[in-house]
Amino acid sequence: MGGQVTVRPGAPRGRARGENRARMERLERGLGRRGGPRPRSWSVAPGCLGRETGKRRARPREREREKGAVFAGAGAQQSAGSAGPRSGDSGAGRDSVSATLDAFVRFTRPHTVLGTAISVTSVSLLAARNTADFNLSLLAALATALCAALSANVSIVGLNQLYDVEIDRVNKPYLPLASGEFSAGQGAWIVGASGALGLGIALASGSKPLALTVAASLLLGVFYSADLPLLRWKRYPVLAATCILSVRAVIVQLGFFAHARRALALASGDQVAPLARDLGGSLGLVFGTGFMVLFSVAIALFKDLPDVEGDEGAGIRTLSVAFGQQFVFRACGALLTAAYATAILVGLFCCTHWWTRLVTVGCHAALGATLAARTRTCDLESPSSLYEFYMFIWKLFYAEYVLLPFIR
Template sequence: MESLLSSSSLLSAAGGLCWRKQNLKLHSLSEIRVLRCVSSKVVAKPKFRNSLVRPDGQEPSSLLLYSRHKPRFLVNATTGQPEAFEPKSSQKSLRDSLDAFYRFSRPHTVIGTVLSILSVSFLAVEKISDISPLLFTGILEAVVAALMMNIYIVGLNQLSDVEIDKVNKPYLPLASGEYSVKTGIAIVASFSIMSFWLGWIVGSWPLFWALFVSFILGTAYSIDLPFLRWKRFALVAAMCILSVRAIIVQIAFYLHIQTHVFGRPVMFTRPLIFATAFMSFFSVVIALFKDIPDIEGDKIFGIRSFSVTLGQKKVFWTCVSLLQMAYAVAILVGATSPFIWSKVISVVGHVILATTLWFRAQTVDLSSKNEITSCYMFIWKLFYAEYLLLPFLK
């Protein structure tokens, strides 16, 4: 039996893949056409089994071409059938699509939105009987509508910052080219429409106005139009984030549960006032800290963030100091609680968070973008932890 390849070789020339056709022989196949040139390093791996004899008695004639950085392709060259490139499996394509959407949605903001709504909703619980399917239905309505609006806001920001993200965040789908601009526009438009539609059919005015104000501020923050793109101005950008994260989320979603779900009159409780004040501090810290690792791209594209104007080190320690002040106030408020369980959880919990932040800040190398980014994500974890503590403050 004639062998599959009597003498074949792959040559790398000009970054491409070339076949020496004159040395190539295929059983009952006169020629092979190269359908695709692979610019990256490619390895040709014959798939031989049982000395080139398949169980069905036919000669195998397949080569598996794969790249270290590209999807795999299978070259089929069976007798009487033209060779063709088969794309990667649909399962892998689905996984890649989900991964791209996961990064597009900015998962740390999604987690923050879900935890904040859950925490604030439970602030409206006054008695055990309030914990019912009615409560969880109201929370689900708020969470789904808010997540859709969250994806609109972060998606619009990426659409407006494609060139900046190529420097600061090249892993994002629009910056990396995984998503086209048309795809990004379709996603943000769809999710904004669905968010408003859900808020309207639910019939809760606090929920609808929370979505509407978030939409207005999120659009003004990112979109590059005259008098807009407020992210260019450090103070205005911080106020936008504070308004959404600290005020709208706390008050509007609390009122959604208090008035729409439970049918109670509007009432601003001590825990709600504390949560709004504390998260105002935290939102300012997030607004300041998020620009520290992005200083390189912001300088290039003229974004005058506090990190650009004041320097990374000064902004970093300002953020740490603001959080320490907020934790000190939280400890004092927790110590005045009339409930012993609330007092213990609030005081001990905030002492642990403040101590952890202080020791974490001491280890950060401010000359390393990776370490600053890691610390920024740690700040978000503290943000999540605070929402876990808030319902225990009474």
């Protein structure tokens, strides 16, 4: 407020007041003529109303009001200068932690984490032969398996992102390495730490099935992603599908089932039976392995459909690049349809209880019908539509593991 503000006094209330004011003016200014009030010019300085030459002094009430305003302003500045930065720093710190946590969640690929958690839980519960087997030993084995498997899962998907930064900038720019939220060094640290943690938990448990399962999964993850001689199998459709189905359909089913059965046997004092003998007595495990082979191949093929542009630019010859999206889409649909048809037949002719038969047949028929309806509405020309359908397949994958313990 460095300029001058002209203030005109209000009109006098009555003749007497006007004459008094005029008299005061003459006395103050030494004017020898009568006249009405003249305009006055006031300058406002920080903290007070100052008077220019020939200007009247600010009234006490005005000075008091200005003083209060100055002290209020000074208090506000002091508050802003002291408490303000601390509040801002605290808010910025919270925002930074929240952003880092959000980036880490995206780095872990939550749909794969959820898939691993559900599959390990389902297969472990499938190992229970009767209600007496649902005990603390089984829960402890499940908790150990989950910690090891989820840590290994983060390492595997993180390794793939480390080697796919340039591709992900086209296909998945929201991932933290592609977007620059995480550096390559930070990503490598997370991959190494989570892999070591998963393998360490498995070895510390003393369970050979769990240790072999985690080690084999990590090794196949390296084969799939690492850009090293004879590796990076994701460039070759057959090898890529083999990696995915080996982990999702075979290693997960057999390894975690054997780990849970071992824990139950040790808890009851029984001898640990060979896995081959357990396989013969578990309809759910045999069916689940076959079903997941078909499902995992479909996931391995379909995952590349939304990424044709980036894969083609990077020289990765996926089936979607080599044969076209329509061919791969129809092939995936045929595999999934065959899987659900097989599940319905198993429910009708192999389940021994009426209620397990009802759940198996009814739920798989409903899921198959939902799949057929979604297939008709998917737009092959839209990457977003293809990605939504891909995530829908993962939801079917989750649902199957929920149903698997009912197949007996």
